[in-house]
Amino acid sequence: MALQKTSGAIMDFAVSPPVETRPVTLSLRHIARWSVSAFRKSIALVLLAALWEIAPRAGLVDPLFLPPLSKVLQAVWTGFASGQLGVHVLASLLRAIPGLALAIVVGVPLGLLLGVSPRLHQVFDPVLELFRNTSALALLPVFTLLLGIGESSKIIMVFYAAVWPILLGTITGLRGVDPLWIKAGRSMGLNRFDLFRKIVLPGAIPSVFTGVRLAAAAALLVLVAAEMVGSRAGLGYLINASELDFDIPGMYAAILVLSVIGSLTNSVLVSVEKRLLRWKAP
Amino acid sequence: MPELHETGSAPKLRFDHLSKAFVSSPRAGEPILGDIEFDIAAGEFVVLVGPSGCGKSTLLDLAAGLTDPTAGRVLLDGRPVTKPGPERSVVFQNYALLPWKSALENIVFALAAAGVPRGERHKRARHFLDLVGLEHAADRYPHQLSGGMNQRVAIARSLSVEPEVLLMDEPFGALDAQTRETLQTELRRLWKRTSATIIFITHDIDEALSLGQKVVVMAAGPGRIVDVVTLPFPADASIDDVRAHPQYGHLRHYVRSLLSHGAGRA
């Protein structure tokens, strides 16, 4: 071995600047900072809630068309208590989740394939661009024609809406892999398979995940539209059906539940994304 | 500390009528490097200096086994280089650390790639971080470290696999003057304490003259060696001593004129 003499004396690489150690304990300052940020984040929400409560009561809008928030919350409560709302939430989730999962299972490998082969990408890029820019909403009737109004047709619609962001995120992720990392890996003697597994893939993951997050939002959007057009269950159906029944608080309850599900999904995915990206400069 | 299988004056590394042309280059087929002929002895510290684009990095890639020669061979201990190997380690100008791995994990990664047993990797990685004065930064990510610190991690990573040949491609080029001088001094100390053979690329004349034992001056069009200057400075001289040496100014002038002369002909 060439460098065995190095053990022993420790060299003084002199001017290393002192590094602050990360605080482990939760100090009072941290709690204070967290409260301030939580307060800032909730101001607008609280104002919106207040406006929603007051405007109908004050007669600024017709309470028949926009019931006060408390009435809507009450409808949410009774909806879940009777089991009605839960059934529709479940119906929507059982379409959104398989559709999204399918989009990940198809989109990520396909994106990897197109990302590593510039030639394949060149061949398929025009078709991809065309499909990507064809709104899934515009294709709703086509899907209905071809697949009927059953569950599989809804799942395929979700899949269609979700697969593009995932495909793009994966391709972008592979493009973002620095050739220098690969050169370094090659100089360490890694073979092609290990280069891909240990350098290309981890380098691409954050962007893949951004694609998944965008896909989740797209999936919900298309699903609601599909459920409104032709379905007997799901939140989209419930929104439409409540309106037709003139159960306006019920309609708003379904919309509110939908927004909350969308926001929660997004914030969970954002926080996972942040964890994945913690190595990137802020 | 020469390896046992080496006989007398056999070179550690030999560039044997080496030529390289890139098919994809704008001047397709025209050699980037033409008939390079040069020997490096075991334990030697050689600095390559030349204008940008003259093929220094290409020469280093050939020695690293990252690219194949168009003609000729690179011989390591008499055997042709065909691919990268753990007995050669590269330090790149832009560190080439994996940003999703901490300083320690980056070194562990290289040790794993070099086939070091799992149980040994962490201990060895810590030892080499220690060696470059970064034991306190083991858990930090590259974006949390300064350029100089990142390059120390990269140097520690290269040293950790205990290579026989260290190939350094303008490793200090992106650093500020003060950090650069610190690292130059440390690199000289590391080299003196080890038997590593070092090829160090720079385009900075002062760096070329104060780091190693020999300066190989290159010119472009096609990339070639115009002269090899053996430096008269004692091996244990500090960089300051070297720069204060009575012959330093003369040598600097000479290398400078070689560089501008070569550029004129290109």
Ligand SMILES: Nc1ncnc2c1ncn2[C@@H]1O[C@H](COP(=O)(O)OP(=O)(O)O)[C@@H](O)[C@H]1O
């Ligand atoms: N992979 C490549 N394909 C085509 N041309 C290349 C490639 N790598 C380097 N070159 C060309 O070879 C020449 C020498 O490059 P390089 O070895 O990087 O020079 P230096 O390191 O001395 O600045 C440059 O003109 C560069 O454009």
Ligand SMILES: [Mg+2]
């Ligand atoms: Mg270069």
